[in-house]
Amino acid sequence: MAINKSTAVGGFVLGALVLGVIGVLLFGGARLLTPSLRVVVFFQDSVAGLEVGAPVTLRGVKVGTVRSMRVQIKMPELVPVIPVFLEIQPGQVSWTNGTLTAETADVERAVKAGLRAQLAVQSIVTGQLSVNLDFFPNLPVKSVGTVGDVPEIPSIPSDLQHIKDEIADLKLPELVEKARFALDGIGKIVGELSGKIGPMADSMQQTSDTARITLETTTASVKQLQLDASRTLDDIDKLAIAAQDQIGVSGKEIDVALAGVTRTVAKAETVIAAVNDLTAPGARTRGDLEAAVRDLAATASSLRNFSHDLERNPSELLSGRTAK
Numbered sequence: 051m052a053i054n055k056s057t058a059v060g061g062f063v064l065g066a067l068v069l070g071v072i073g074v075l076l077f078g079g080a081r082l083l084t085p086s087l088r089v090v091v092f093f094q095d096s097v098a099g100l101e102v103g104a105p106v107t108l109r110g111v112k113v114g115t116v117r118s119m120r121v122q123i124k125m126p127e128l129v130p131v132i133p134v135f136l137e138i139q140p141g142q143v144s145w146t147n148g149t150l151t152a153e154t155a156d157v158e159r160a161v162k163a164g165l166r167a168q169l170a171v172q173s174i175v176t177g178q179l180s181v182n183l184d185f186f187p188n189l190p191v192k193s194v195g196t197v198g199d200v201p202e203i204p205s206i207p208s209d210l211q212h213i214k215d216e217i218a219d220l221k222l223p224e225l226v227e228k229a230r231f232a233l234d235g236i237g238k239i240v241g242e243l244s245g246k247i248g249p250m251a252d253s254m255q256q257t258s259d260t261a262r263i264t265l266e267t268t269t270a271s272v273k274q275l276q277l278d279a280s281r282t283l284d285d286i287d288k289l290a291i292a293a294q295d296q297i298g299v300s301g302k303e304i305d306v307a308l309a310g311v312t313r314t315v316a317k318a319e320t321v322i323a324a325v326n327d328l329t330a331p332g333a334r335t336r337g338d339l340e341a342a343v344r345d346l347a348a349t350a351s352s353l354r355n356f357s358h359d360l361e362r363n364p365s366e367l368l369s370g371r372t373a374k
Contacts, residue, residue, distance in 0.1 A: 087138040088117070089157055091167040091181065091203050092131045092194040099179040100169065106136050107170070108183045114138040116181060124194075133197060136167075136181060157201040163187065169208040 097119065106114035119134040157165075164187030172178040183203070191204050 086114075087140055087157070088200055089136050089138060089203050090197050090200045091134045091136060091205050093134060093169065093205050094129070094131055095169070095207065097132050097134065097169065097179065099171075099177045100134070100181070101178070104172075104178070104180050106138065106181045106183065108143065111142065113142040113183070131194060133194075134181065135197075135200065136203075157203065160185075161191070161201075161203060164189070165203055166206045167203045168206045171209075 100116065100119070102116055102118060104116040105112045106116065114137050117135045117137045119132055122131050122133060123129070124131050164185040165183060166186045166189060167181055167183050169179050170182040172180050186206060189206055193202055193204050
């Protein structure tokens with residue numbers, strides 16, 4: 051049976067469609083069947099470098115993409131704000147008790163926990179930006195509002211904006227003016243020093259000359275002092291020699307005197323020994339002395355009695371003592 055050419059082409063196309071559907075179901079079916087979560091972030095700073103399709107990350111993990119953005123003028127302040135619509139893939143973020151579903155309550159819960167959005171630099175070379183989500187529970191919430199039923203994630207300034215704000219707070223014009231004033235002051239000081247360096251150099255030269263003269267004078271004085279000290283030491287040596295000689299002569303005289311004293315002491319010892327012999331208890335001379343002392347005592351007693359009798363009877367000198 052012959053096959054029609056158009057039938058073959060139609061069968062080929064139908065097979066390709068079937069294969070395409072199978073591929074989509076295998077590789078992207080979960081994404082097609084799972085509804086995405088649409089949120090909005092309002093940026094007041096410039097979003098130059100942020101494009102549709104840019105990644106949305108949560109601490110470095112891609113969880114969605116940028117879908118659209120536009121400019122709104124906030125009334126009545128006439129402040130431009132830029133709502134950026136993000137599409138979050140629920141399958142990329144999960145709670146500990148289940149999978150995140152496409153519900154506004156989940157976003158509100160995360161915002162209360164500190165979920166914030168900020169611009170991040172993808173490439174310094176190209177300047178492309180992305181949206182980074184993270185939790186900052188200590189930062190205050192600055193909500194602008196929802197767009198229809200799309201929930202809002204509050205935004206915070208980017209790191210680049212922080213740097214710009216810090217540079218603005220530095221007040222560079224004032225710093226430049228102060229630096230210029232300081233440089234002017236330094237220039238004046240340098241000028242004054244330049245005018246004073248010459249006289250200071252002359253004064254230093256004079257001081258150096260004076261110091262040199264003083265040093266020479268001191269050196270001469272030291273030399274003279276050394277000579278005087280040498281002569282004084284010689285005189286001291288001579289005096290010491292003379293004193294030694296004098297001590298030698300005097301020593302001989304002292305020896306002679308000591309010899310005489312020694313002889314005198316020997317004689318005194320001899321006399322004392324003789325006296326001791328005379329007065330010793332068994333010596334004969336001591337007995338004679340004791341007898342003489344007794345006789346003298348008896349004589350003295352007789353004389354006392356005779357004087358008493360004369361006092362009582364003075365006539366006895368003439369008539370003599372009568373016998374009793």
